[in-house]
Amino acid sequence: MISLKTVFATLMLCLTSSVALAQDKPNIVLVFMDNFGWGEPGFNGGGIIRGAATPRLDQIAAEGLRLTNFNVEVQCTPSRSALMTGRYAIRSGNGTVPLGEGVYGLVQWEVTMAEMLSDVGYATGMFGKWHLGRTKGRFPTDQGFDEWYGIPNSTDESTYSSLPGFAESGVAETYVMEGRKGSAPRKVRPYRIEYRPLIDRDLTDRAISFMKRQASSDKPFFVYLPYTATHFPTMPHPEFEGKSGNGLWGDLLMQIDSYVGELLDTVDDLGIAKETIFIFTADNGPESLSSGETSLTVETAIHGSAGPWRSTLFSGYEGALRVPFAVRWPGKIKAGRESDEIVHAMDLFPTLARIAGGKVPDDRVIDGIEMSEFLLGKRSKSGREGFVVYMGNDVFGIKWRNWKLHFKEQKGWNGVLREYTMPRIYNLMNDPRENDNVLFPHTWLPKAALGLLTEHVASLRKYPPITAGALDPYKPPKYP
């Protein structure tokens, strides 16, 4: 027989542990830059040599953890796909950025970081660039975000209406959109060149407003803030134009730093710093558009800096893969820590799931590695030995420990991809520019590293990838 007292005690226990759990769920702010090289922020040796000091970005690193070996996929869409799903983009049919008008992006069957967090009680807001679908069922608010303001695609589209030939092309103009979970997003305004310098201001304001609203609620929040900076064209907000004295790039760097500072200040002023994981990173390495390659003005012919690493976005070299990463979580992550352990954007899904008490899907392959203990400083090793490096849907090579295996060669961001007759090997610590093939005498290395690729390929055979542009976003892939 159960007494009323027992029932009451049990009920109290349930309530208590449920409250304790809610308190345990930290807010998450994820600032995700666009085409922002490893060498840009002061905390990676950039800052003033790039045109502007970045004291607020540096503050995140100083007050938290800086990862010098944080890796992504090498193009916008694949990188965002991997971030959102914890899976190699190839699995989700998102191996490349969409260049045509076709259907692309995440199918509904995928479980995004926003869905995972939403399922355990998070309020989820996204402010910025999606690039994972612009058609019904594939918008952010179809994929776990309670609200969204931003652009479905990418920022080059902001130039379209000002370019000759576009008006008569029949290609649809892109819109800035706004949406709420449960209904179709609405078009706010065309995304044109006039709005390009202004959009990140609005994204910041909306993120701040979201945080303020949520701070007084019971729910923890997840803010995903994929800025449109620093994708071309390089156009700082009028408030920042001319302010660095070092050209548009310096102005933009100053702007980014200032906006991130506002976000940090908001978190601090709301008194939620200790309950908020604040992450600053980027989708892939920098652009390099020389004046010979673009019809934009010379001022916008920028050469984003990957720092010491080779090449730019859209390549398999380190400059594309390694991006800035700093995370702050006062009281949980030791201030001023730095690590060169290999971490991949895919790892954020299972890691944040563990921290937030979220569920990692067990009915599909998750490539991300759960590394909360590493993040919190309880372990010095990340647990990741390496990963497969894709260039689009091609396997470019493998990164394994401090080594890189190249199967292919690529010159320039849009250069020809050529296959070597034998893999080449590079020591990343010795040779950050991947110049000097040391296969001889390191012929032991493929033996050690290739297992990673073999396993990956076997897994792809067992669980075939979703077809790129599968027409029905609601249909799960068929696995044998």
Added chain:
Amino acid sequence: MISLKTVFATLMLCLTSSVALAQDKPNIVLVFMDNFGWGEPGFNGGGIIRGAATPRLDQIAAEGLRLTNFNVEVQCTPSRSALMTGRYAIRSGNGTVPLGEGVYGLVQWEVTMAEMLSDVGYATGMFGKWHLGRTKGRFPTDQGFDEWYGIPNSTDESTYSSLPGFAESGVAETYVMEGRKGSAPRKVRPYRIEYRPLIDRDLTDRAISFMKRQASSDKPFFVYLPYTATHFPTMPHPEFEGKSGNGLWGDLLMQIDSYVGELLDTVDDLGIAKETIFIFTADNGPESLSSGETSLTVETAIHGSAGPWRSTLFSGYEGALRVPFAVRWPGKIKAGRESDEIVHAMDLFPTLARIAGGKVPDDRVIDGIEMSEFLLGKRSKSGREGFVVYMGNDVFGIKWRNWKLHFKEQKGWNGVLREYTMPRIYNLMNDPRENDNVLFPHTWLPKAALGLLTEHVASLRKYPPITAGALDPYKPPKYP
């Protein structure tokens, strides 16, 4: 009539002001690395990505001033000549490193930093590599240093006796030497491969011992510590070999950091931190010896890192010119300051002269700019707009503000130097890898920058350079 009281009072005044003056002269420790790229130390975004954290180097920057645009000449001998004299190396006949056995280096007529400081009461000790003369009258102890322990030339010579063909060549072996002002230095031991990993330990010990001896004396001291690291071959001390877990380069980085830490600790433990200017910098950009270019083992086929900058030593690109620089002077230089103002190694002579109350020679051209107020934070501008970039005795180009004019092209550290038919222009902040010629539309730039070269050439015509390898080191050059 003068009373005894007046005489006494005057005498006291003189004594007081002399004492005050002596106290005003800070000690100077100048750590000067060999072929050590901008991207190596943690304070420039290197450290762990290069194989080892550099907490002690970073400490200098954190407690003092980091210059991100500190420039040198692009080869060992020219850079050391400019550092010691405050003059372009070309003026002193030291435009290139000596490859033959001939006479080279500084003539006696030159006034070195050590002589300048010695003349105003400094005890001057040098521990390390000279590379400014190996013949009578040209050793460090002929050029202002009270004492010297080190090597007259460079570290590649440590490999000679272990290489086939050398024994029968008739080329003289190099010795580690020791000297005192006023007598010829003596040979201590041959500089062979066995001693190569050990020498920097001895240099550190001797520098520490010198500082300890001098700290209890009335005289201020000048320690010039041109380490043999990181010139090839890359051979860390046995105490550090294998210690980083990241190969020889990581071990060596760890060693450098540890040795510099010992020097800092010595200064701190002696209680003279506030009276000591502690500088860490290097002679020129990094080596890049690929396995295809050297017969050394693969482990020593290193690619030093210039960080984001183009190319290596022995070129006119930023990777050769820009080196790490951090200076600490507690109480005088604000902690954590950083500046991207252009500073050149030549500027240290007149700047340190001003700080130490030394005399800058007025009977010759001094190209260095006195910038003590900049160093001490009283001005934000260094006062240097640019300088002429030499590759050997050739003018490679001009650096002016954040721009570079290339007159020549050079591929690889020992590549062919080819002249352009028209100068090319690069925006260093926008384009750190000097990839994208923006002469059009920036045709205003040569008009602004070329004055610097015109003036320099006029000055060379008026005051012809000393002939390289002038046979009599004691003979002043003949000026018209």
